[in-house]
Amino acid sequence: MRPTTVADRAVSRHGWVQAVAAVLAGLAAMLAVAALGLWAAGATRLPDGAFARVVVATVVTAVGGSVELSGNAGVFAQTRAGLAVLPLSVTLTGALVIGWAFLRPLRHRPVGGAGPSAGWAARIAVPWLLALIGLALAARHTFAVDVRGGTLSDLTGLFGVTPTLGFTTNVPLTVLFGLLWLAGVLLLALLVSRAPPLPGRPARFWEAARPAASAAVTLLLAYVVLGAVAGLVTAATRGHAAQTFAVLLLGLPNLAWLALTLGLGATWHGRVDGPFGLPLPHILDEVLRTPDVSTLNLRTLTEHDGRAWWLLVAAVVLVPAAAFVTAVRSPARVPPRRHALSFAVALAAAAAMIGLVGRISAHYGLSVLGIGDLGGGLSGELLLWPELGPAVGIAALWGLVAGFLGSLLALPVRRRTGTGREHGTRTR
Structure with a gap:
């Protein structure tokens, strides 16, 4: 068995505090980019305090999570809505921050086994899992749709229709795809970085x-x-x-x-x-x-x-x-x-x-x-x-x-x- 090196022990010392810090840094960066982008797009004008929930939903979609739209307009009306798009500016921001935090303790590690790297990745995955659950539960909201003027405005007033639009998340799918996203980010970070490779066949x-x-x-x-x-x-x-x-x-x-x-x-x-x-x-x-x-x-x-x-x-x-x-x-x-x-x-x-x-x-x-x-x-x-x-x-x-x-x-x-x-x- 390969002896443990000082660099390996340094990687191992990157424990739960550092892992939580890495995840929080990535989430903070993603939330900031999403909030600024939505603010510039005018999303602060959404009714019923929807802006904060929309920001969270944007981060959920950025990591592959499942956000489902729904609408309700009474028995005389129909609504339809669907959304499948990745806000890749938010995605890229999170990938760069979390990837950098993951690679930082590996920079000076010599060629060695996969144990310390895998343990460090697992520590990051645990707070990331908890963060995904929290984001998925928070990304839910329903707000009224403003119908301004015209025939539809007259009809909605006549029949007492109040159109609403809501969104929610599929928690299991969000957790699954969010974990796959993290695994892809960490593997790609290892692949493209100049951190030393693993020995044997992985090295080739x-x-x-x-x-x-x-x-x-x-x-x-x-x-x-x-x-x-x-x-x-x-x-x-x-x-x-x-x-x-x-x-x-x-x-x-x-x-x-x-x-x-x-x-x-x-x-x-x-x-x-x-x-x-x-x-x-x-x-x-x-x-x-x-x-x-x-x-x-x-x-x-x-x-x-x-x-x-x-x-x-x-x-x-x-x-x-x-x-x-x-x-x-x-x-x-x-x-x-x-x-x-x-x-x-x-x-x-x-x-x-x-x-x-x-x-x-x-x-x-x-x-x-x-x-x-x-x-x-x-x-x-x-x-x-x-x-x-x-x-x-x-x-x-x-x-x-x-x-x-x-x-x-x-x-x-x-x-x-x-x-x-x-x-x-x-x-x-």
Whole structure:
């Protein structure tokens, strides 16, 4: 049995107080981002003190929890509502904070067994489980819907109808998916960090997968940063600053990673009908606001705005740059074809992740005696989904080409610095 090292004991000393602090830091960051985003979106005007509960519900959805909408409008009326969307700005904030807190005590641990790391992860999971239960129980509320003017207002007054909208959570599903979210965050943090790998077979897997996975995550974060810069410029030059900040604080990665897949050549489908609290960028609203389901890709975007070709330019520059970083960080003995394959797998996995978490399905409506579901600002629909298989295939092809090119470009750098040989010596 491997002797316990001083670094292992340091990891083990990160006990319950540190675990609770890590979870509280992550939750505080997520709640702050969600609250600021919803405040910018005007959610403070929701009736019956709903704002705080909506903030909690937003955090629940950000970690994969299940929030269910319901409505009631009496025997003469019908309501319908549904929501399936991840506020990825909130999700990313929590992942970065909790991932950093998890990795902090592992930074100086030598190559060793999985016991201390697994124990530290389990300590974080326990307060996280309790937090999930508390969030799921708190994310419940019902409030009245204000029907302003028109035929529907007259009918609701005539029949004494008071439309209400409520939301609640499925506690078991929220706990299940919230724990899976945490496990994914901690595993990905280990995979992309420079913390030492585990010995034996896991070390070989870490050595092969870490550079490509780290570069893919860096690529995703680079798109988020570029999206933030574009959003700030838009807010400063074109007005509607509050709405822009609402989008940045709630759905920046949703849009930034959508831009990545569109730049690669992927196709999405969607539809927008009626008003929504969070506006889409103007070009997306134009493409998607049609009577039928619309196709969203570079061609349809450039038909409305020629500047959409910059999405392709960004992909041509940033994807090979990420592949170059992958090759520089890899052992010198890895051939170009291996780089191409590993980066293709990483980029395809990133595209699959974007396709799964970037889907949007939101709708609401109210009708009284069959009147009102088609107008008056009391109905709306927002749908967005990818052609997932082709998107993953296109990303894999980009990864193969960019990975091979990046490996060739990195050869002089690796020979000059000896980075690959040092990495191979450290992980043996």
